Structure formats: structure tokens, C-alpha cells
Amino acid sequence: MQISLPYGKEKQLLDVTEALVKGVLQSQIEDYHPEKSQTELVDEAIQNPIESPKLSQLAYGHKKVVIIASDHTRPVPSKIIMPLMLKEIRRGNPEAEITILIATGFHRLTTREELVGKFGETIVDTETIVVHDSSATDSLVKIGTLPSGGDLIINKLAAEADLLVSEGFIEPHFFAGFSGGRKSVLPGIASRVSVLANHCGEFIAHPKARTGVIEGNPLHIDMLYAARAAKLAFVVNVVINSEKEVIHAVAGDCDAAHIKGREFLGNLCQVKATPSDIVITTNGGYPLDQNIYQAVKGMTAAEAAVKQDGVIIMLAKSNDGHGGEAFFNTFRDEKNLQQMQNGFVNTPRNETIPDQWEAQILARILLKAKVIYISAAPETMIRTFQMTPAKDVKEALALARAYLKNEKATITVIPDGVAVIVK
Known part of the structure; x- marks a missing residue:
């Protein structure tokens, strides 16, 4: 064999x-073959958001727009997602000042070479991209207190944005249940102080802090609170196969869209x-x-x-x-x-x-x-x-x-x- x-x-x-x-x-994802192209799947999701106005409508009248994007450790097909998000935002507001904020969380900083690999030369050369640093206190601001009691401190760019949105992908996660959705804020663009409070020993040892578990998961509760507190208004999340190709996409409210995405994924990947x-x-x-x-x-x-x-x-x-x-x-x-x-x-x-x-x-x-x-x-x-x-x-x-x-x-x-x- x-x-x-x-x-x-x-x-x-x-x-x-x-x-x-x-x-x-094995996940049954490999047996799932959508009839539409990757670009069509993502664009269709953007045009049909879940429990949210369209991204173009949200962008109208909002000058400072921040798009949270995943970092070099995540195989998010940003070359497909990001151009569609940029186009839709500018369709609603051609004058929008857009910043792409790289959600490094607790990881090392993303290099330019990795950004080019992720977005392509054109976006790296023409768009404003900022790599989040969870230790750079001068670029962080406290916006509240997490349900767990920890300080919620995030990147100032996100906190001061007129419109905060994100892209990402949904996969099983070994202690947050699933990646994607609310995770773009915590740990994505949060201070190390907030990440450490959320990732504490008590929570990691919790029986609900396991792959595929959301209900009662103390880390998820903190993360969803953080996304709401940061006013994360819209997400575009995808499900990918082993070739890192988009097979499904959802967009809209950071929780409602994520629920639909993880339902799709859960039906295929539970073994x-x-x-x-x-x-x-x-x-x-x-x-x-x-x-x-x-x-x-x-x-x-x-x-x-x-x-x-x-x-x-x-x-x-x-x-x-x-x-x-x-x-x-x-x-x-x-x-x-x-x-x-x-x-x-x-x-x-x-x-x-x-x-x-x-x-x-x-x-x-x-x-x-x-x-x-x-x-x-x-x-x-x-x-x-x-x-x-x-x-x-x-x-x-x-x-x-x-x-x-x-x-x-x-x-x-x-x-x-x-x-x-x-x-």
C-alpha cells in the first residue's frame, strides 16, 4: 500500500x-469538486453576504478602511480574495484609503518576499501594507476587557478604522475549534498581552478547547468578543483543498458567515x-x-x-x-x-x-x-x-x-x- x-x-x-x-x-474535501472557478466562488460569496450589507455598501462614506489579511503561515489564497475585496470596496467608495494589515498574531514578522508570494507583485507595490507587531506598544491601543478578564489591546490602525474587514480561511483548529472569522482580530492583530491572557494554561487544558469544538470553548468566547469589540464588520472566508484551491466561500457577518463556513467544512472533514x-x-x-x-x-x-x-x-x-x-x-x-x-x-x-x-x-x-x-x-x-x-x-x-x-x-x-x- x-x-x-x-x-x-x-x-x-x-x-x-x-x-x-x-x-x-482523510477529509472528504478532496472528493468535493465545485462547478464554479475559485474566483467565481469568492465573488459570489462577496455579492451574497450572510447577515450583512454588501461590502460596497459598507464602504460608502468610510474613508479609512483596514483589511486584515493572514500572514505567511497560512495558505489563504489571497491572490484571489484580495483583488476582489479591493475592487468591491472601491466600487462603493473610490476615495477609500485602504490599508492591508497583516495578522501575524504571535508569529514572526512577514517578509516582503512572503508578501509577494501571498499577494503578487502588483498589490505589494501599489497597496499600503502594514505588518502587525504584537510587541510594538506604540502601535497598539486598549479597547476593552475580554470575558476572561484580560485586557483587549489591538492594533491602532484597526481600532481607528472607519471600516474594519478581513479575509481568511476556515480549517479545523486544535484549540480554537476552527480557524477563520473572529480569529483575525484575536490573536491576529492583538497585543501579546491579550494573546497571552486568551491562551492561558487554564483555557488550553479545558475539555472544550479542542479541534472542531466551538460551543463552550473559552478561547472562542474571548475571540468572538474581541471581533465584535473591534467592530469587525465583514469577513471573506474560504475553505480550501489539499492543493490550496478554493472549494467554498462565505462572506458577511464575522460570526454568521463563519458558522455557515464551518458547517460546510465540518460535514466534510470529520472522521x-x-x-x-x-x-x-x-x-x-x-x-x-x-x-x-x-x-x-x-x-x-x-x-x-x-x-x-x-x-x-x-x-x-x-x-x-x-x-x-x-x-x-x-x-x-x-x-x-x-x-x-x-x-x-x-x-x-x-x-x-x-x-x-x-x-x-x-x-x-x-x-x-x-x-x-x-x-x-x-x-x-x-x-x-x-x-x-x-x-x-x-x-x-x-x-x-x-x-x-x-x-x-x-x-x-x-x-x-x-x-x-x-x-
């Missing part, structure tokens, strides 16, 4: 005895777990597998399918290294995973340290299963995270079987760990 697994901008081929494979967990000794997964390839930090997301799908004390094999190119200095330092400085977990849960909400949430979830995964990590990252770095490095899936399988002392260990394959909700 041969299965192609995304790895960076390439593929790795898994060659395994079919009798050992208990299941291949039933088939517990196995070994679970092999990926982060969907580039751009989501550029670092270890992001790869934790794909591992949570495997976590839901692997047996206790089993093995997770994770493929993530990680050419950008660990992806978070504090994330790396946490594992460098604390070797006892249970003590690490206890420390996170007992850390007061307003004392959350950077990247704590990612370390907390990785520690939780490692307490359940051994992780063998296939990447281009330095082996010493992989070992610091208490994972075992491997150069390819063949070597990783051999290591897994040796660890389990079982050549006939059962296997579940999740070709794209960030594209499915494993129940």
Missing part, C-alpha cells in the same frame, strides 16, 4: 503492508478515529509545516487516534526551525513533562508566558505517545523537544517498530493532520 504524504513543497511516499493499516483518515499502535501524519506541507511550533497542530489529530504509549510519526519540513524561542526554551529548561504541564495549568491567566500553549499541548501529546519527527531541522533541536529525529518515513517506521518491539504494529495514516477533525 502506497500513500503520498505532503512534506514541505514535496511529497514523501509511505510504502506499507496493507494488512497492518487500520485506517486512512472517526481508528486507534492504532502507530499513527503517521503531516501538517499538510508548505506553508503550515515550516516549523515545529506549527506542527503541533497536526500532531493533535494523531493524538486522538494513537493508542496510549503508542508512536506518532510526524512529517513536517520545519526548515524555519522551532518557530518560537520561548517554546524551545521551555523544553530546554524543563525535562519533566508532567511538571511542565502542572506548571502551565497553575500559571495565573495574566502571567502566561509566550508560546506556553504550544508547549502545553506538545507535552500533553508526549505524555501519551512517543513522537518520531521527520524534518530538516537540526537533530539536537528535535531531541530537545523530547522527540526522535528521522530523515524519512521508512526510517521512522523502523524506529517505531523497534521502540514498540512489534514488527506487526497496527498503523493509522492521517495524510493531512490539520485538515481533519478526529472523533
Whole structure:
């Protein structure tokens, strides 16, 4: 049995005895083929907004318009979405002063090369683009208090806009339930203070802070409040397949449109777990597998399918290294995973340290299963995270079987760990 697994901008081929494979967990997204083109799907959504006036109507009379756009870590097809949004805004207000605000959240700043890759040369050269910096206090302003009690501080450009809108995509999210919609504000353009309060140990440990769960999810409650407080008036969100092509689009109110989008996605991407000794997964390839930090997301799908004390094999190119200095330092400085977990849960909400949430979830995964990590990252770095490095899936399988002392260990394959909700 041969299965192609995304790895960076390439593929790795898994060659395994079919009798050992208990299941291949895939989203049905790949079986969904819309009759319209990507541009037609997005434009149709924009022209038929959900519980909102048209974008052109919203733009009328509003001079300072800010469009929140995702950063380099998200495969949002902005080359399709952004020109249509710009056109619609200017149709309603040709004099609008438009700023594209890159929602880096807690990530590193996006480079010009990455902006060109995302939007194309024309938009980068002709439009005003500002990259959000969550640490630049002079460009941030407090606009309220989150339901959780944390300060809600966001980018001044967004707070002072006459009209705030966003683009993005909807996918399963490992603790916010789903990406997209309200997430463009928090964490997208929020201060590190607000992000840390929202991503606290108590919330990450909450049983509702899981992939595909919205109702009762404390992180989502904060995020939706932040979007409303920031007056996020209109969103354009898409659902994409493994080729990063638009297969569905929604637009309109940041919550109502997001609900419709996640209903569509949820019907296609929910899969039933088939517990196995070994679970092999990926982060969907580039751009989501550029670092270890992001790869934790794909591992949570495997976590839901692997047996206790089993093995997770994770493929993530990680050419950008660990992806978070504090994330790396946490594992460098604390070797006892249970003590690490206890420390996170007992850390007061307003004392959350950077990247704590990612370390907390990785520690939780490692307490359940051994992780063998296939990447281009330095082996010493992989070992610091208490994972075992491997150069390819063949070597990783051999290591897994040796660890389990079982050549006939059962296997579940999740070709794209960030594209499915494993129940």
C-alpha cells in the first residue's frame, strides 16, 4: 500500500503492508469538486453576504478602511480574495484609503518576499501594507476587557478604522475549534498581552478547547468578543483543498458567515478515529509545516487516534526551525513533562508566558505517545523537544517498530493532520 504524504513543497511516499493499516483518515474535501472557478466562488460569496450589507455598501462614506489579511503561515489564497475585496470596496467608495494589515498574531514578522508570494507583485507595490507587531506598544491601543478578564489591546490602525474587514480561511483548529472569522482580530492583530491572557494554561487544558469544538470553548468566547469589540464588520472566508484551491466561500457577518463556513467544512472533514499502535501524519506541507511550533497542530489529530504509549510519526519540513524561542526554551529548561504541564495549568491567566500553549499541548501529546519527527531541522533541536529525529518515513517506521518491539504494529495514516477533525 502506497500513500503520498505532503512534506514541505514535496511529497514523501509511505510504502506499507496493507494488512497492518487500520485506517486512512482523510477529509472528504478532496472528493468535493465545485462547478464554479475559485474566483467565481469568492465573488459570489462577496455579492451574497450572510447577515450583512454588501461590502460596497459598507464602504460608502468610510474613508479609512483596514483589511486584515493572514500572514505567511497560512495558505489563504489571497491572490484571489484580495483583488476582489479591493475592487468591491472601491466600487462603493473610490476615495477609500485602504490599508492591508497583516495578522501575524504571535508569529514572526512577514517578509516582503512572503508578501509577494501571498499577494503578487502588483498589490505589494501599489497597496499600503502594514505588518502587525504584537510587541510594538506604540502601535497598539486598549479597547476593552475580554470575558476572561484580560485586557483587549489591538492594533491602532484597526481600532481607528472607519471600516474594519478581513479575509481568511476556515480549517479545523486544535484549540480554537476552527480557524477563520473572529480569529483575525484575536490573536491576529492583538497585543501579546491579550494573546497571552486568551491562551492561558487554564483555557488550553479545558475539555472544550479542542479541534472542531466551538460551543463552550473559552478561547472562542474571548475571540468572538474581541471581533465584535473591534467592530469587525465583514469577513471573506474560504475553505480550501489539499492543493490550496478554493472549494467554498462565505462572506458577511464575522460570526454568521463563519458558522455557515464551518458547517460546510465540518460535514466534510470529520472522521472517526481508528486507534492504532502507530499513527503517521503531516501538517499538510508548505506553508503550515515550516516549523515545529506549527506542527503541533497536526500532531493533535494523531493524538486522538494513537493508542496510549503508542508512536506518532510526524512529517513536517520545519526548515524555519522551532518557530518560537520561548517554546524551545521551555523544553530546554524543563525535562519533566508532567511538571511542565502542572506548571502551565497553575500559571495565573495574566502571567502566561509566550508560546506556553504550544508547549502545553506538545507535552500533553508526549505524555501519551512517543513522537518520531521527520524534518530538516537540526537533530539536537528535535531531541530537545523530547522527540526522535528521522530523515524519512521508512526510517521512522523502523524506529517505531523497534521502540514498540512489534514488527506487526497496527498503523493509522492521517495524510493531512490539520485538515481533519478526529472523533
